[in-house]
Amino acid sequence: MDAATTLAPLAGRVRRGRRVADRTLRIGCTLATVIGAVVLGSILLMLIVQGLRGFTPALFTQPTPGPGSEGGGIANAILGSLVLTAIGIAVATPVGVMAGTYLAEYGRTSRLADVIRFLNDILLSAPSILIGLFVYTLMVRPMGSYSGWAGGVALAIIAVPVIVRTTEDMLRLVPGQLREAGAALGAPPSVVITSVTWRAASAGIVTGIILALARIAGETAPLLFTALNNNSWFSANLMGGVANLPVMIYQFALSPYPNWQGLAWAGALLITATILALSIVARLVIKPQRSR
Incomplete structure (x- = not known):
């Protein structure tokens, strides 16, 4: 056998x-x-x-109604959310992209880069309510008032680690031959980064920014301690409570008033549809870049 x-x-x-x-x-x-x-x-x-059921023309043209009132809309909350999100992304994008570039291009395996990655991972997984308390102590109490600026800073702190992680990962995927080709032509590292590696990883970096935008678009806890909310239009200096969709949904959904509950459902659907639309637009913008 x-x-x-x-x-x-x-x-x-x-x-x-x-x-x-x-x-x-x-x-x-x-x-x-x-x-x-x-x-x-x-x-x-x-x-x-x-x-x-709550999608009516008044939803986008009228401010939130008072307790027990009928009608009204969420126009002030929509505008406030746009302003807070714009502040957060405007602050987080340059900080996150530059930090991710340092980790991928300059720091790499240095001890400082390891410390930054460790702190970034902590921020990435930190409860958003702690960030809200931190900004409350840092800005709201010294200023003596809730403000849109404090809300924007809180959202920026949440968005930064997402952009940092994505930027570093995307830049690390760029082939080293591209960097070597730029250096062979006599270009300094800064020119190679801005003209070669950033362009090669632009699709991934934009995706990271979109992910960060989606992360902060529905955050409620940090805004409860920073921007809070109100039922009217906010002032131009963004001081005092600033109406925003996440806090409005939270407060209206827990209320006993059917009108407020309907506006909360409409606001939740609006946030979901907005994030979906941003994702679709990002894919349409990124697709031509990938085909080059």
Whole structure:
């Protein structure tokens, strides 16, 4: 009896075990995917059904009504959210891109870069309410008032680690030959970074900024301690409470007034649709760059 004949039953048992394991894993993954899709679909369906009921022209033209009032809209909250998000992204984007560039191009394996990565990971996973408390202590208490500036800074702190991580990862994916080609032409490192590596990784960097924008668009906890909310238009200096969609949704959803609850559903649907639209636009912008 040769060795092949002796090992044939063992090989059959091994193959059978692998087939069973493969089938079990496939069934488990499919079941988990179906459950996730059903849960997500149910949430989206409920959001669409409830939110569309409140979509009226007044929703985008009138400020939020007082307690127990009928009608009204969320125009002041929409404008306030746009302003706060714009401040947060405007502050976070240059800081995050430059920090990510340092980690990928200059720091690399240095001790300082390791410390920055460690702190960035802490910020990335830190509860947003702690960031709100930090900004409250840093800005709101010394200024003696809630403000849109404090809300924008809180959102910027949340967005920075996302941009830093994505920028570093995208720049590390750029082939080293591109950098060497730029250096061979006599270009200094700064020119190579701005003209070669940034352009090569622009699609990924933009994606990181979009992810950061999506992260801060629905943040509620930090705004409760910084910008708070109000039922009227905010002042030009952004001092005092600034109306915004996340806090408005939180407060109106917990209220006993049906009108406020309907506006909360409409606001939640608006935020979801806005993030979806930004993702689609980002893909349309990035796609031509990838095909070059």
